[in-house]
Amino acid sequence: MATSSSTIEMPKVKLGNQGLEVSRLGYGCMGLSGVYNNPLSMEEGIKMLKEAFYKGITFFDTADIYGVDFANEILIGKLLMELPRDKIQLATKFGIFKIESNKVTVKGTPEYARSCCEGSLKRLGVEYIDLFYVHRIDTTVPIEDTIEELKKMVEEGKIKYIGLSEANADTIRRAHAVHPITALQMEYSLWTREIEDELIPLCRKLGIGIVPYAPVGRGFFGGKAIKESLPENSVLGLNARFTGENLTKNKVLYDRIEAMAEKHGCSTAQLALAWVLHQGNDVIPIPGTTNIKNLEENIGSVKVKLTKEEVEVIGNAVPLDEVAGSKVNEAILRVSWKYANTPPKNSNRSSS
Template identity: 45%
Template sequence: MQQRNLGTSGPAVSALGLGCMGMSEFYGPSEDAGSLRTLARALELGVTLFDTADTYGLGHNEELLGRFIREGGAARRGRMVLATKFGIVRAAGQYERRIDNSPAYIRAACEASLRRLGVERIDLYYCHRRDPQVPIEDVAGALGELVAEGKIGAIGLSEVSEDTLRRAHAVHPVAAVQSEYSLWSREPEAGMLATCADLGTAFVAYSPLGRAFLTGTVKASELADNDFRKNNPRFAGEAGASNSRLIQALAAFAQARGLSSSQIALAWLLNKQPHVIPIPGTRRIPYLESNVRAASVRLDAGEIAELGALFAPGNVAGARYPEAGFVGIESN
């Protein structure tokens, strides 16, 4: 697979990474054995960036990756770039959260993640969400200390403003910014993508398939009760019905080219932005294999523009999160 750099301060990684969150929480039932097979297949296909966080399954997701690494030994670890995150604090079974960015918490969270992952160094460590009461300079400074100690390789920020990124970067190079970005979530185009390019920072796009809505395979009425998308504003009610019409148009566009909707959605990101690294998440090997094939799809400027116009922000109904999900997300 093609490679892209995690900024000027981070390693080269596969152009498509793997988001591991759904292997532990939020997207209905999961089982570890199947997830471990999917992780192994991802490595076989050339995926090298694996994305997790301490809050996913309240530690379970990191433990799952730790088990995968342990079972494969040093050779497997050497092929992986591990990214995890700190900052979201919540109770078991609850979506609501608080944010902690204090330097003491950052260090404690890092040590805990290292233990769960069973590694000596986290390759990319993100501030998952921002607490505005803690200066970003203090956050970057604390992360810089962890880099100097060899506990992390590079630092990242998630869902921050351009100003926050620039201030953090002035203290320590920021290898990557991770935020939601897809055909139907276009906020980074307002300035963050350009800021990342200016600073030499990679942009890691989570939910590049719109939490699978862009695949055309998801209906809110059919989701499990513990699937948080069931109450997502874009999936349900009139907004869901309106957005389904966009998905039908995307499916027609893809079918005319002998591709799936998910492959087109991923190819749109990869062809439009040379410093964007999408991290679609899946527990299933067929979906993983389909997603990886998107890395070789080429779209011309006209096709990119056509898709962008179809999913212009004004055409998409509903907010991308329920209210609780916006805690810690910055806007410019």
């Protein structure tokens, strides 16, 4: 049983303490351009995103690296031609410069940051980006230099707020000292909780919002990997948690959540997502899907109400030391963006 989205009014909340207001649930756009399944057509992608918007989701997350030749940003740009810009909170990212068969190269020079921002503005067809993330941290460039350039672009009106993705505590502190950071994007779900010990407390101390990606465990708690087979071309086939003996062991964790979901009158995906939502109003998950039914299910999670004790019991049902298989690895990252292995000529990714 799944909680319906038809009667839900999507709340608005503050993301960070700099003034950005977003829908309580965001939408991760990466999957529309492939990775977990075949990419949707432009028409299908726009239909999906419109459905999310009309159901109350206004916070959309993309990146310059998603899809063939910037396909994801171009898709969002087409969408924005048909929806009111001032009703949408748009996040995009830069910093993954090149993906090859044996390594991922990141780039955070001020010049590259600016060229990426200009490129994203053009592809998205907008005058400003609400939230501009450093997608991965270039450890060869002082984070202060990168953020100083982003600060200039805030002053110029090109971006409104600055975010970090996959950053450690030291990087967050140093970046925040140059210009207030509005959001930290990290993987966070029932079975991926490394950020709880240090990063979440630090973000709360500094007034930084938390944006979990893969909040349903890369779909694991949706049950498809348990009850069906993964799509043949899915990158999840390379994820250790979804294969062989590990999957058999992890099924025990799924079964526990499924039993709890029945008690709460919702689906396993909704309970897993509700658990993330109940970590605080400053935690704004961005689940992604290419399926309308799954979208409605995700939205329905906002209606699932849990007590503090129930949140604790659900978390305890998935002990981290019982999760079989590593979270993710660089090989999966490379395959995830397999269509972006070679930067197009004359693109902002090849800028120095």
